[in-house]
Amino acid sequence: YFKLQDQKVKNENLKALGAALASSGAVALYQVENITPEYKNMDIENAEETITITKEDIEDTKAKLSTSNEVPDLVCLGCPHASLEEIKDLAAIVEGKKIRNELWICTSVNIKAAAERMGYLKAIEEAGGHIVCDTCMVVAPIEDLGYKVIGVNSAKAANYVPNMGGIDVVYDEAENLIQFE
Structure with a gap:
């Protein structure tokens, strides 16, 4: 059971949270206060665990999952696959x-x-994107393509990328990862 500080949550945020939870542990199902439909049916008093996620938690996680401070030479977005809205x-x-x-x-x-x-x-x-x-x-x-640092906006990808042949990862928002001429 999760409480989010910012209640303006998009479906894409829930998708990213679910992907991150699945890739980092054994979380098969989660409920978010006032967001997920099943929340209203929960017995909150007897919830096994309640976690409150703050903006500071998100920033701390970005720092912990990043293995480099360098500008990424490749930015990979869409893990899980990007939605049309994204x-x-x-x-x-x-x-x-x-x-x-x-x-x-x-994406698909x-x-x-x-x-x-x-x-x-x-x-x-x-x-210049693809x-x-x-x-x-x-x-x-x-x-095998020569990239050294990959920028991702996904905790799921940030968990997996460092195990890909010595490639470093920067986990941040897309607008902070994409560099322009």
Whole structure:
């Protein structure tokens, strides 16, 4: 059972939390106060554990999971796969700019097709980014491509990347990872 300081939670935040919990331990199910539908049916008084997550907790976790302070040469977003809303937000960040580091956004083929119809793919590609389909940075042979530092906005990815052939990771928000010319 979780309490979040900021009750303005997007589905993407819940997806990221669930992925991080699953990759870092044996958490199969979680409830969030006033957010997840099942919360109202919980016996909170007898909850096995209650955790309150603050903004400071999130910043501390970013620092603990980062193995480098360097600017990432590759930014990999979409672990788990990026939603159309996430791609829309990323297109807005990069639109009309030129990306200095590499940018890969992982998603499904269906979401990429929707992003193309909506014009998000064009904005990302014109900035120098790429949307890759039906794969993940964790299974891609990134260590063979010469990258030394990967920037991720996912605790799940930050858990896995350091075990990929000596590659360092920077865990932060996308807008802090993507560098522009």
